[in-house]
Amino acid sequence: MPFNALVITKPESGYRCDLTELDEAQLPATGEVTVRVDYSTVNYKDGLAITGKSPVVRSFPMVPGIDFAGSVTQSDHPRWKAGDRVLLNGFGVGESHWGGLAQMARVKGDWLVALPDTLSERDAMAVGTAGYTAMLCVMALQRHWADAGVQPGSGEVLVTGAGGGVGGVAISLLAGLGHTVVASTGRPQEAQYLKSLGAASVIDRQELSAPGKPLQKERWIGVVDSVGSHTLANACASTRYGGAVAACGLAQGMDLPASVAPFILRGVTLHGIDSVMAPMARRVAAWDALAKTLNREQLASITKEIGLGDAIAAGGDILAGRVRGRLVVNVNR
Template identity: 80%
Template sequence: MFKALQITQPETGYRCDLTELDESSLPEGDVTVQVAWSTINYKDGLAITGRSPVVRKFPMVPGIDFAGTVTDSQHPRFKPGDRVVLNGWGVGETHPGGLAQKARVKGDWLVALPAGFSERDAMAIGTAGYTAMLCVQALQDHWAARGVAAGSGEVLVTGAGGGVGSVAIALLAALGHTVVASTGRPAEADYLRSLGAADVIDRATLSAPGKPLQKERWIGVVDSVGSHTLANACASSRYGGAVAACGLAQGMDLPASVAPFILRGVTLYGIDSVMAPMARREAAWAALDRLIDRPKLAAMTRAINLAEAIQAGHDILAGQVRGRLVVDVNA
């Protein structure tokens, strides 16, 4: 038996409970993992609360990522004792996920954990931080193709107090960029500056409907918010700038015009972390190992236990979570 969160949909309504499951309940897969740590991402909040139809099969163990140790493997790349990390692939949505003490998955979904990371570190980064790295890599590739040097302009990070935003700030600052953080929580300004933000602005300056073309400011943007915020970020990007979009905290809509794209040559990159190919995943984790500042990572992280993860799912949707929440599934 092992502890797990489990989402059910009985006649009385949608539920997420802490329970015990038998190993016979584990799904098909060629690698079994003793999970050490998981985390709470925005999508986990949607799954735990049922606010969005993230879960498409019931019952379901939520948790879109985990880190742990292989206990059994029929996959050629992994053997018992290997430390691994998983992000996405529908885990926690259509395949039982990481908010449990055990998981069984396809070995093709796993990335070998870089030696420089503990399992806790890996989940302090989590899918939010891995997604932030994919965003930063898209911007880096864009800038490299155009000869844009670090420090040559401001880079905007929206939803800055969340998991994606916090890691993106730390990464961009480590690369020498001037980062402007957008947040709806003014009290977090000192925290955001401690991560590397040079300036902090109120999200209200971006979240309302705006002009289709605005004063040029950003050479790049990491956006986890969507809707009017993303539209305004595009509209205020500099000529040849780039915007990496990876989230929908404000909404799935994009009330924008083509003006920034056809008059300023702005590029909008869609960042998918769920089905990203293995080479891109491994490159992202290798870059995180090189770039992430461990003290900054620790400063943005708080640990909770498995039982507390249910309330944390509600808290993250309410905007009450700063940085990263890691879940000790064995506590």
């Protein structure tokens, strides 16, 4: 059975990503479950894979796409049967195993999560890895705050990279929980949009992106950071005593030019958030929480739908910071 997919190759002439017709027989043999994909999405990592700007792809040819949502068509795994609605995030899919920017996928059953009844396949990919990662960040902060006795409204929470997918969902989630959210962005023209998601105020990313002092004025009770480098270092340096920072990205860089001062003098906790290999129980909890708490109107406001072929150009756009919020890919369009 033929199907359409984005396929990355690396011929002698250079790195390529093309919309290609494949046959179901070409799907990876390592996988017990075949899924008819309805929707995928384009995340920052997908942009890196599609453009080749970073060595994300581990083997060639590769179908990119670290997310998908759809229905099982065939299964040799005890947990899944034909007709089950499922979603997938991470596990190296789109990097070392063919991914979701295609109309069909074959994956290991242990990688799949049952799609919550209240979420459509399109909604799930409007959330995608970006929103799921944001939920993991919020859950880490919530656990920390519960131990520390921190209540909503007791201080400001910083969200960096606020114009991106992680940032937008994090703002919506945190504001919905009653927290005062400060959004940091390099696109000041997006201030009204960020406030519509629940941000109480918006600051320019330049306030955080340059080298700063090891300890700064205490401000944040918590931080969701998808930027890394000096931004993360400054966020830690200005977090209040006993506060917490959830770090999940590296848009500014992989380095962390910080000191131990915030951690040993103010008891700040830095939580590293890994969405790729997160334990299944944590994945299920995150998706259940998203299904129950996410503001669907706000989700719709940060989401744009594109077709499968459009995802190639979108890969470059997301790396260049030209994408607001989330891109949903209708693989059948």
